Amino acid sequence: MVTIPFIKTNLISIDIGFRNIKIVEVELGRNNEIFIKNFGIVATPKGCIKNGAIKDVKKVTSEIKRIMGDINTRAKNAKIVMSGTNIISRIFVIDKIPGEDLNHLVRTTISQSMPIDLDAHKIDFKILKEFREDGINKVKVFVTAVLKSIIQSYIDILVGLGLKPVSVDIPANSTAKFFNREIMVSESETWFKKKRYSKLSQNTFAVIDFGSETTIVNILRDKVLEFNKVILRGSSNLDEAIATNTQKEIDEAERLKKIQGLTLPEMNVGDTQEVIYRSIKSVVDDIVRQIFQCFEFYEKRCYGEKVGKIYMIGGGSLLKGLREYLEEIFQVPVYPVGLLSIEGIQINKGLDGERLNFLINSVGISLGN
Secondary structure (H helix, E strand, O other): OEEOOOOOOEEEEEEEOOOEEEEEEEEEOOOOOEEEEEEEEEEOOOOOEEOOEEOOHHHHHHHHHHHHHHHOOOOOEEEEEOOOOOOEEEEEEEEOOOOOOHHHHHHHHHHHHOOOOHHHEEEEEEEEEEEEEOOEEEEEEEEEEEEHHHHHHHHHHHHHOOOEEEEEEOHHHHHHHHOOOOEOOOHHHHHHHHHHOOOOOOOEEEEEEEOOOOEEEEEEEOOEEEEEEEEOOOHHHHHHHHHHHHOOOHHHHHHHHHHHOOOOOOOOOOHHHHHHHHHHHHHHHHHHHHHHHHHHHHHHHOOOOOOOEEEEEOHHHHOOOHHHHHHHHHOOOEEEOOHHHEOOEEEOOOOOHHHHOOOHHHHHOOOOO
């Protein structure tokens, strides 16, 4: 979103989420190869962040400073990724008017279509496609709007840490940068899915980030981000549903979720297991319904194609049975993807690769535009 044209090879990437703060120190090679030198994960202080807005900059800065000391980071240049529903993204198809500045046309379209204060927001847009329809030249643009005050709060954190701000970005951009690369899945898995779904588009795919507070739907066409939507449901809603319906504490509900997942309970195992399964499925079905609406909107309203495959990322993607359930519902191949599934990633000896695997957004922001 906000970029200062100065960058060194070594930098720190920070991803502030509702549940966790992830910090990664990386070294970039000449061709955007990534060497992960170190990383740390710390719980986000309760009440300090809501829908991407930082409520207590000092407390968040203090926690980040502590974990940076623990992992002994030395880089001074930093990128930070925002998250939450305060990030607005839309696709617009605009008639090109000879002599009119495209930036002016985009802002005019936003003011007519979105109830936001333009002066209070940082507006960015990217041209996706230029074409002619019914004798009129048109341009398809991907627009992002974020409150300037929210952006400033993230910059304040970097400055408070004594770091040089390089950029403040959004998860969609971070994810898209990674999925410009080759994604590695097992050969047998790829062969089976290509054969079974051979008639589906291989050029248009979705990347669904299953997070704690939100589920983020990204759609890329020819590896260019064309659609982004934040769904206000995540894995924490599963925990809450189980806790409410079983009268369990939230930590116990989370443990039960990991055990049960979306696997059907066996016969005669008791009412509790059935309640857990139905609690999970109810929330997942709501999320799936909204994902389906995203796909439908993209196809019909954004001049898009049918989504041909789905990549799952984020901690919520670990839910037992979720992959198979999505394949059954959407009738497309679904691939769970972690950081180490992506080409050009190397990690320092001794680092926990399993924990690193879910830091796609944290590392993705380190890449160039």
